[in-house]
Amino acid sequence: MDSRFRVALIAATPNPQQCVYAGMHQDYSEGFVAGERDDWPDEQRAGEICVKRLLAGERGHYGPLEHAQIVLNVGWFPHSVMQQARTHRVGVSFDVQSMRYTGERICRAATGELDLEEVFYLRPEGTYADRQGKKYAYSADQRALDLDHCRQAACRYRDLLAAGFAEEHARGILPFDYRQHFVVSFTLRAFLHFLDLRAKLDAQQEIRELCDLMWPHLQAWTPQFAEWYERTRLHKARLAP
Structure with missing residues (x-):
């Protein structure tokens, strides 16, 4: 991997797995779920419950994953990576060095x-x-x-x-x-879909290396979702809905 390639965290939903849980729970709850917050499972348990109820067994209920968001700063990658990253419907927001002002x-x-x-x-x-x-x-x-x-x-x-x-x-x-820096924001759903598209083993080398640098951020941010994804989908090009 090129020694200059870098991915840095800018911001992220601090309790992402609980946010997904809240969205899922409100779908079938009679009550106002924010009023029940003291009874929510902790972050780890929320992740485990969400994986079991939303994703395990290929249930594919991805909507609640859109409530958690993360913002990353990507540095020194070639322009071809940006071209690939913005191809397909990934549901991601980018701000990129324009080469008009930079x-x-x-x-x-x-x-x-x-x-x-x-x-x-x-x-x-x-x-x-x-x-x-x-x-x-x-x-x-x-x-x-x-x-x-x-x-x-x-x-x-x-x-x-x-x-x-x-x-x-x-x-x-x-x-x-030429190399470009960019800021990119993902929902958790979009993050997983991006990995489906670009971490597959026949993807362009440089964008796979971008995924390799993004991966630890996902593991630190949503560990239960990352564990499930690594076990069931990583590198398998099974595209998310």
Whole structure:
């Protein structure tokens, strides 16, 4: 995994499994469930009950999971990951570096103030395979050529801005996989669905690595849901409704 890739927690519902429990409980309760809060199960027990009543046995009652939300900051991933992350109906909100207002780092890389690989992503040298299983080698010499291409593009970008070109015009000449930071918010339901889509074993390498970095946040936030998900769905591409 690229050493720069990072996922940091910004905020999260502090009692997510109880929130899911409250939503589930209100569905069939005569009373006002907030008035019964002293009688709610604790966070661990709430998670266990919700898994049993909503998800176990492929019941698939995912609606109450939408009451719990988490916000993550994702850093230094290539643009292709953002392209994939926003594809399909994932029910997720993103705020992403636009490359209209955030190109200073490209200019700094052009002048040598920043390492080129701080702003552009290239896979490490090694052996890879395409989706049909055909293997190929990415050598140190090939990677050096690609890094030089990134350097030339950064210099051209810097020169275009200096000549008065608009940022949205100049960015068109950049290699596709410049690095981007973004903030993303999930409901618990959307989080699980995102993992269904992107943690599967034939997904693009870099987005699988994003899922690997997201996973500990799910385990810490909703441990009972994470335990059930790891046992029954993780890496199996069984898409959530």
